[in-house]
Amino acid sequence: MMGRAVTVVLLLCVAGxxxxxxxxxxxxxxxxxxxxxxxxxxxENRGSNLVTSVVxxxxxxxxxxxxxxxxLSVTGVAFVLRRRRDDEDATKGxxxxxxxxxxxxxxxxxxxxxLLLGPMILFGAYIFVHGHLTPGGGFQGGAVVAxxxxxxxxxxxxxxxxxxxxxxxxxxxxFGFVVVGLVGLGVAGSFLANRGxxxxxxxxxxxxxxxxxxxxxxxxxxxxxxxxxxLDVMMRGEKGGAG
Amino acid sequence: MTQGTLYLASALVLILVGLACALLKRNLxxxxxxFAIMDTxxxxxxxxxxxxxxRTAPIIDDxxxxxxxxxxxxxxxxxxxxxxxxxxxxxxxxxxxxxALMLAYVVRLFAREGTLDVGxxxxxxx
Amino acid sequence: MILTDALVCIVMIAAAIVAVxxxxxxxxxxxxxxxxxxxxxxxxxxxxxxxxxxxAAIGAALSTVIFLIALARTRGKA
Numbered sequence: 001m002m003g004r005a006v007t008v009v010l011l012l013c014v015a016g017x018x019x020x021x022x023x024x025x026x027x028x029x030x031x032x033x034x035x036x037x038x039x040x041x042x043x044e045n046r047g048s049n050l051v052t053s054v055v056x057x058x059x060x061x062x063x064x065x066x067x068x069x070x071x072l073s074v075t076g077v078a079f080v081l082r083r084r085r086d087d088e089d090a091t092k093g094x095x096x097x098x099x100x101x102x103x104x105x106x107x108x109x110x111x112x113x114x115l116l117l118g119p120m121i122l123f124g125a126y127i128f129v130h131g132h133l134t135p136g137g138g139f140q141g142g143a144v145v146a147x148x149x150x151x152x153x154x155x156x157x158x159x160x161x162x163x164x165x166x167x168x169x170x171x172x173x174x175f176g177f178v179v180v181g182l183v184g185l186g187v188a189g190s191f192l193a194n195r196g197x198x199x200x201x202x203x204x205x206x207x208x209x210x211x212x213x214x215x216x217x218x219x220x221x222x223x224x225x226x227x228x229x230x231l232d233v234m235m236r237g238e239k240g241g242a243g
Numbered sequence: 244m245t246q247g248t249l250y251l252a253s254a255l256v257l258i259l260v261g262l263a264c265a266l267l268k269r270n271l272x273x274x275x276x277x278f279a280i281m282d283t284x285x286x287x288x289x290x291x292x293x294x295x296x297x298r299t300a301p302i303i304d305d306x307x308x309x310x311x312x313x314x315x316x317x318x319x320x321x322x323x324x325x326x327x328x329x330x331x332x333x334x335x336x337x338x339x340x341x342x343a344l345m346l347a348y349v350v351r352l353f354a355r356e357g358t359l360d361v362g363x364x365x366x367x368x369x
Numbered sequence: 370m371i372l373t374d375a376l377v378c379i380v381m382i383a384a385a386i387v388a389v390x391x392x393x394x395x396x397x398x399x400x401x402x403x404x405x406x407x408x409x410x411x412x413x414x415x416x417x418x419x420x421x422x423x424x425a426a427i428g429a430a431l432s433t434v435i436f437l438i439a440l441a442r443t444r445g446k447a
Binding site for chain 2: 005007008012014015026027031038040043048049055062069072074080081135137204223227230234
């Protein structure tokens with residue numbers, strides 16, 4: 001009781017602090033760093049999407065760190081949910097799991113999944129290949145591809161995802177990202193450099209913006225396979241002992 | 244109330260609601276839901292700081308957004324700030340990874356104790 | 370225009386408050402997905418289409434599915 005009263009008082013203090021912060025408003029002009037990225041972004045990178053050139057080129061190291069954090073979290077989930085030898089819930093849960101397992105997915109889900117899988121993966125690939133031209137990019141396309149794999153998993157619970165292929169895809173994409181950065185270091189003098197390595201081309205075309213589409217395709221494949229592996233790991237325990 | 248202040252205020256209210264849910268609930272799953280709401284509020288807050296009314300998205304698709312027709316310099320007073328958008332992109336993906344890890348812990352704790360009430364985990368205190 | 374923005378903000382905050390106070394956890398998870406969807410619309414109005422796509426694809430879809438999987442694995446065995 002005392003604890004909850006103290007918590008409510010704390011929340012009221014935080015609300016007062018937020019009221020004071022909200023009265024200050026938001027800045028009305030671009031900061032100096034953003035101004036430089038906007039003014040010189042198109043001629044330095046030749047990519048129409050300025051947010052993509054910020055994410056992949058100007059702040060490329062942050063994207064590399066973010067891909068690493070996602071990999072670590074998926075590894076953590078797989079570790080926490082692993083099957084142990086002295087596992088109690090393998091015996092306690094097997095009755096409920098067996099009941100769940102015996103009900104297959106409805107015909108609508110199965111047919112819909114079979115029809116939609118191809119177009120969804122194609123759509124996701126379209127999004128991350130055109131990341132430097134239109135809104136989109138690696139993360140969005142990877143999420144769409146992971147949703148397609150989720151549909152496959154929901155339609156057929158007993159289907160095993162090709163784990164060897166997915167882990168190879170994930171590792172090779174991450175490795176490819178670092179290799180592209182090192183190529184930039186070797187050729188043009190800075191990690192993940194874009195200007196001196198590959199001819200930049202004209203803007204608003206598919207083959208432009210130097211290495212940005214290459215990096216974003218690798219990021220899209222990595223994020224897609226990682227999120228699909230995450231969904232599979234979290235669902236796998238429901239299949240009981242034989243899953 | 245201008246457009247920018249509306250977004251800022253609703254983001255702060257969302258953070259407050261998420262924080263209240265994470266602190267005042269006893270069910271583990273509801274605590275993680277509170278963190279998810281708070282995460283969404285923080286993303287909205289960062290993106291609303293970069294918003295400037297009357298300007299458009301930083302995607303250059305026709306030559307009218309260039310400063311002058313000869314060079315490729317972009318007119319910086321026509322676009323919103325692209326840097327907070329890049330930060331929020333990263334933050335959303337990391338947020339879903341952290342939420343998945345929290346939920347994995349919740350599932351393991353439920354398998355060990357059989358309940359989701361936070362009062363049942365007293366063995367971790369000393 | 371600002372009227373639709375204000376309506377979406379009100380719906381978003383109402384959905385968040387109802388998600389905190391409602392009794393059924395399943396409804397709370399779906400309402401958090403609704404909050405993510407409203408936030409994706411607001412991102413679009415703020416001139417951030419990349420962020421809106423990411424929030425709709427990851428926040429509204431995958432995060433909700435992860436919560437539902439966790440709920441299914443913590444349903445009472447008794």
